[in-house]
Each structure stands twice: as structure tokens, then as C-alpha cells.
Amino acid sequence: KTRDAIRVLDAAGFDVILMETVGAGQSEVDIVRMAQTTLVIEAPGLGDDVQAIKAGILEIADILVVNKADRDGANATERALKAMLDLGHPVSRTQILDHHGQMMALETTSTSEDDSGSLWITPVVRTVATASQGIDELLKTINAHQMYIRQSDRFEQLEQQRIQIELVERLRDVMIARILDKLPEQVLHEMTERIHTRELDPQAAIDHILQEQQLV
Numbered sequence: 620k621t622r623d624a625i626r627v628l629d630a631a632g633f634d635v636i637l638m639e640t641v642g643a644g645q646s647e648v649d650i651v652r653m654a655q656t657t658l659v660i661e662a663p664g665l666g667d668d669v670q671a672i673k674a675g676i677l678e679i680a681d682i683l684v685v686n687k688a689d690r691d692g693a694n695a696t697e698r699a700l701k702a703m704l705d706l707g708h709p710v711s712r713t714q715i716l717d718h719h720g721q722m723m724a725l726e727t728t729s730t731s732e733d734d735s736g737s738l739w740i741t742p743v744v745r746t747v748a749t750a751s752q753g754i755d756e757l758l759k760t761i762n763a764h765q766m767y768i769r770q771s772d773r774f775e776q777l778e779q780q781r782i783q784i785e786l787v788e789r790l791r792d793v794m795i796a797r798i799l800d801k802l803p804e805q806v807l808h809e810m811t812e813r814i815h816t817r818e819l820d821p822q823a824a825i826d827h828i829l830q831e832q833q834l835v
Contacts, residue, residue, distance in 0.1 A: 621638065621653060622653060622785055625638070625653065638650060638653060638654055648679055650679070651679045652781055652784050652785075653781065655765065655768065655774075655777075656681050656682065656761055656764045656765060656768075657679050657680055657681045657682075658680065658681070658682045658683075658684055658761075659677060659679065659680035659682075659683050659684070660684040660686050661683065661684070661685055661686070661696055661700065662685070662686050662687045662690075662696070663685065663687060663688070663690050663691065663692035663693040663695065663696040664690055664691065664692040664696075677700070677703055677704070680741050681739070681741060681764050682741065682742055682744060682757070682760050682761065682764060683700050683704075683741055683742070683743045683744070684743075684744050684745075684746055684757060685697050685700070685743060685744070685745045685746070686746050686747070686748055687747065687748075688745035688746060688747050688752070688753065689747045689750070689752075693745065697743055697745065700743050701743055704740075704741055704743075739764065739767050739768075742760055744756055744757045744760055801832070802828065802832060803832075806828060806831075806832065810824040810827070810828060
């Protein structure tokens with residue numbers, strides 16, 4: 620429903636829309652399918668930089684922010700993030716769907732190149748939100764990234780790809796709901812038991828259900 624909320628706000632005339640993830644799980648990566656500029660915010664002393672590295676969160680960042688930069692460990696956190704960025708390699712970030720409509724990665728690297736050959740290198744910005752420090756620099760960096768993506772054809776291409784992703788996801792959800800609605804409950808119980816007894820593997824059970832129930 621996040622996309623629907625964004626669309627309502629866009630129709631209402633808001634030029635800037637902020638999206639905040641819950642801070643864990645797949646939603647951290649999914650946000651890149653909706654946001655034009657993705658910020659990843661870390662804090663010193665909490666091990667967030669390590670967690671971000673483990674989760675692959677750094678790969679989706681257009682801008683990295685070290686907040687609470689007045690705390691001990693801010694320099695170490697900044698160094699760790701920059702070191703991980705230095706290990707990255709610029710690769711194409713436009714793979715979205717394969718020919719079966721499976722979701723692929725969108726905008727998942729620390730660098731990207733526009734049509735003119737110029738390269739966006741993910742910057743690290745330090746802020747202290749409670750004291751409003753670094754906010755002006757952060758806004759300038761966000762604006763710079765927006766200008767970067769709008770100065771080439773990448774902006775329109777990414778927008779179209781995001782729409783295609785949304786269509787595929789919505790179609791998938793509707794099709795799954797319709798299939799489950801038509802599927803007798805006893806069939807699920809039967810397949811569950813056959814998988815449990817090692818008579819079938821899950822994929823074979825799916826193939827059997829689709830064929831026997833004529834759901835597709």
C-alpha cells in the first residue's frame with residue numbers, strides 16, 4: 620500500500636515525499652523499488668555499520684548518512700562505511716525482470732553511471748539531527764543526486780521499470796489469491812502430508828496441484 624500512498628500524495632501536489640522503512644528485513648531492500656534517492660542512515664556505537672554490511676543494505680544506498688556524529692565512534696563508523704564502498708564495483712543497476720517476470724535487482728550498487736559516462740559515487744554525510752547539524756549538506760547532496768539522475772535518460776527508464784515491477788507484483792498477488800480461493804482445503808492437507816512423508820518434494824507437489832486442479 621506504500622505505493623498507493625505515494626501516488627495519492629503525488630496527485631495532491633507534494634513535490635517531496637519521504638518514505639521511512641521499518642528498519643529491518645526485506646523492506647530495507649524493497650524501498651529502492653519505490654524511492655528515487657535512497658538514504659541509508661547509520662549510527663556509531665550500535666554496530667549498525669556491521670549489520671548493514673551483513674544485510675547488503677549498503678548496496679542500495681545512493682547516500683550514506685552517519686547520524687549522531689557527535690558520539691564516540693563516529694569516525695570509526697565513517698571509515699568502515701567508506702572502506703566498504705571502496706570494495707564495491709560499479710555495475711549495471713537496471714536489471715529488473717527476467718522473461719518469466721521474476722523480480723531482479725533494481726539500483727543495487729554503490730556507484731552508477733549515466734549516459735554521459737559520469738559516475739555517481741555514494742557519499743558519506745555526517746549529521747547530528749538533534750542539533751540540526753549537517754542537514755544543509757545532506758539536502759544539497761540529495762538535490763545533487765536528483766540532478767544527476769534527471770540529467771540523463773536513466774530517470775525515465777527507472778520510473779518505467781518501477782511501474783513494471785508494481786504491475787508484476789500486483790498481478791502476482793491477485794493470481795495467488797485467486798488460485799488459493801479455488802483450491803480445496805483438503806488438497807493442501809493431502810500435499811502437506813505427502814511432503815511430510817517424503818513421498819513428494821514441494822515443487823513436485825505444486826506441479827501436481829496445478830495439473831490436477833487445472834488452476835492455470
